[in-house]
Amino acid sequence: MRFVSDFLVLTIAEVRKYYRWKERIIWDIFGTLAFLLSFLLVWGAVFSSGSVEIGGLNKDNYVIFLVTGSLLWPAIGICLGPLSSAFVREKYHRSSTYFFLSPASRFAFLFAKAVASMVEVLLTSIVILILILFFCEFTFKGSLLLAGLVFLLTFLSFSGVGMTLAVLGAWREGISEVSYILSEVLMLLSGVFYPLEVFPESVRVFCEVLPTTQAINTLRAIGMEGATLSQIMPQIIYLAVFSIISISIAYFAFRHIEKKAMLIGI
């Protein structure tokens, strides 16, 4: 009960904190939009210059390909970026002392940060989607509900990773900086804005097994090919298992680091 009430209070506080960062809201929306528009222009130029198909990408499907990738990526990026540095920021601003002195559930604090990040991503994604609809036409072939499920599972999977990095970052601050680099590397290797066929075979094998690639490909299967639940069940199970494992790791890392933090002070 304590966990639930603290979680609700802290989630509201976290959403309010996000609202304070008006520049970040603008960056979240226009940054994503700028990437999307750049790649829309590039791929548009490629296909109008006579190229027929590159790795399954053609003039008929490249818009939905880019839209799905660029809408799902922020859900992953926020976990590996801002969420992963949540504790470091608290530590840097010395705002965690009073929280840890209070009777609030400590894991609720971390979980609230994750859920607030999801709210943030959902709100910005809706705005981005509305803005995209002004610029381009595309058809989403599959079920929107199923796409929502993939979106949620992707977020849960990576929020576990983000929370673990946040906890480790509270112990060793450099870890949070590494997570930003990891986020950029994963964006490069997961085919967010281009098909994996642009990579040499040896790199592509590695790219295919990345959970980020799996999540993006699953959403694309729904949006581009109209895949049904039964067709994407293995990927759904993969993401669900990954969510459970990553959140469990975050929880145990939190408990472990909490004990360590007691030695050096919170």
Place this chain on the structure above:
Amino acid sequence: MSEIIVKNIVKYYPDKEYKPKGFKRIKNIVSPKKKKVLDNVSFEVKKGEIFGLLGSNGAGKTTLMKMMGGLMEADEGEIFILGEKMPENKKKIEGRINGVFARANMWWELTGKQNLLTYAKIYGVNKEKVNELIDFFGLKGKENLYSDLFSTGEVMRFCLAKAFLNDPELLFLDEPTIGLDPVVAIKVRELIKKRKKKSSIVLSTHNMEEADFLCDRIVILNKGKIIKTGTPKSLKKELEKKEIFEVEFDKISSKLIDNLNKLKYVDRVNLIEDTQSLRIILKEKNHVNHFMKELQRENKIQNIQKVSPTLEDVFIHLMRK
């Protein structure tokens, strides 16, 4: 029964000043060289008592406060707060304690009021209490500003409001009047004094007048060790063999201070701020006559009066020992 029992506490921190080279550097990363920041510290705080922690910078006051608040673990020794062992049983008492800590902040991305309301919900306190505290600490009109826009004093006032939210049985106040203007500082001291009826208070401060006014008992820490414990009155007895004068001169120069300091009867000379007066502590009472002769020989004195020792005199005396 004691509200706080601190028994033989020892605490080590990694020694950040130790910067070895070569292989020793790697060894220091794996197993950092440590330095003792608290050395065998023991004391008890009784119910309804204001207990002062005094000490120079780096004496270990904040570390000790954090340990009592369950924010840090001791390497050796035991701490019991409201009958519960810390930090193991912190969960059982954390709704009954609260405090302000030096350099700790509110959430800067939230307004002052949002901060207080969030903590009010965590402590299970209603909105009216928040409004009451905003009024009391003179924060009306500031409550809807973001916390990063506050002055140091305003941050402290919001932190104090947070500390009083849950009517704690035990209050940790780490330098609570730092950055406050004199009017608010007096108000806060009066609040702390009144609070004594309901709470036991641990107060850390560099303001000796404040400690003298507020504390029932005091421990003085130096380099992690307790060097003296007692009531302000009993601590002042430490200087009972000495004689203290406040002397007003025509004009004070650094040469005058140097010359007085060189006198064999003089223990210490301090300039009293914004005056032409010096506070002169003699080593022994029977030196008074010799000192007076010496003093009047070359200096034009406006006024001279014998004064009682203050806690600050005691503190400086103990630190110099």
